[in-house]
Amino acid sequence: MKSLVVLAKKGGLPKIQHMDAGTLSWIEATGLSFGLRKNKCEVAPFVLESVKRYVPKQSWFFNRKCYSSLHGVRHISRVVANVANLALGRKFNSRSIRNVLIAASLHDIGRHYDRKDLEHSRRAADWFSSNVSFVQSSFGVNLVDNDIEEIYSTICYHNSVYSKTKNDVFYVKYMETIELLKTADAMDRYRLPNLRWWPNERFFVIKPTLGELKFAFSLLVFSEQEHLKTGTNYLSVLNSLQ
Ligand SMILES: [Fe+2]
Numbered sequence: 001m002k003s004l005v006v007l008a009k010k011g012g013l014p015k016i017q018h019m020d021a022g023t024l025s026w027i028e029a030t031g032l033s034f035g036l037r038k039n040k041c042e043v044a045p046f047v048l049e050s051v052k053r054y055v056p057k058q059s060w061f062f063n064r065k066c067y068s069s070l071h072g073v074r075h076i077s078r079v080v081a082n083v084a085n086l087a088l089g090r091k092f093n094s095r096s097i098r099n100v101l102i103a104a105s106l107h108d109i110g111r112h113y114d115r116k117d118l119e120h121s122r123r124a125a126d127w128f129s130s131n132v133s134f135v136q137s138s139f140g141v142n143l144v145d146n147d148i149e150e151i152y153s154t155i156c157y158h159n160s161v162y163s164k165t166k167n168d169v170f171y172v173k174y175m176e177t178i179e180l181l182k183t184a185d186a187m188d189r190y191r192l193p194n195l196r197w198w199p200n201e202r203f204f205v206i207k208p209t210l211g212e213l214k215f216a217f218s219l220l221v222f223s224e225q226e227h228l229k230t231g232t233n234y235l236s237v238l239n240s241l242q
């Protein structure tokens, strides 16, 4: 089977995309050319606790086949880790951080496939608003109306383009939390099999530091290596953090 990196060059990526050894080698080599190399992921307890707490179940995915694909649970758990890591170094209130972590854990569950699927954010947000009590009991959290609106808006706008949504009422109201998720999500774009899809400074409203980008890259490489070796998904991310 051809690697994703070869298929991407020909514009022939399948609808559901799984990591492979050839693509991961290309990611490591390309990272090196940008001064990115895998290093042990030293994390604050808050990052580890967040990854342990906000993990979506396979049954929540609209397409169960996406659970282990490029937008599946490994991606989601790394985005949760990136949200927690970014939040540590910035001024966000703890309630909003908690809400972004919940939004991060749900943001891609609405995908039908890995290729362009613009409506997945709306589907995930609608799933959340129909399952608020279930989400509360699953994560052991208590959400009031403002939290629900913030989480809904953050999921909904996570794949929006700033220039197109900058004047939307809910984007403006929750801009900080939306952009926190967008940055954390983009920091895991190192997994994508073409350089033009990798994180790009120009698109960050919240700018990650070099250290935060290095952390995201290391976590990606370690967890995908572990996944290819063991076949585990969520555990491959968790094991890369401790
Ligand atoms: Fe997404």
Ligand SMILES: [Fe+2]
Pocket (backbone or CB within 6 Å): 071, 075, 079, 107, 108, 185
């Ligand atoms: Fe995502």
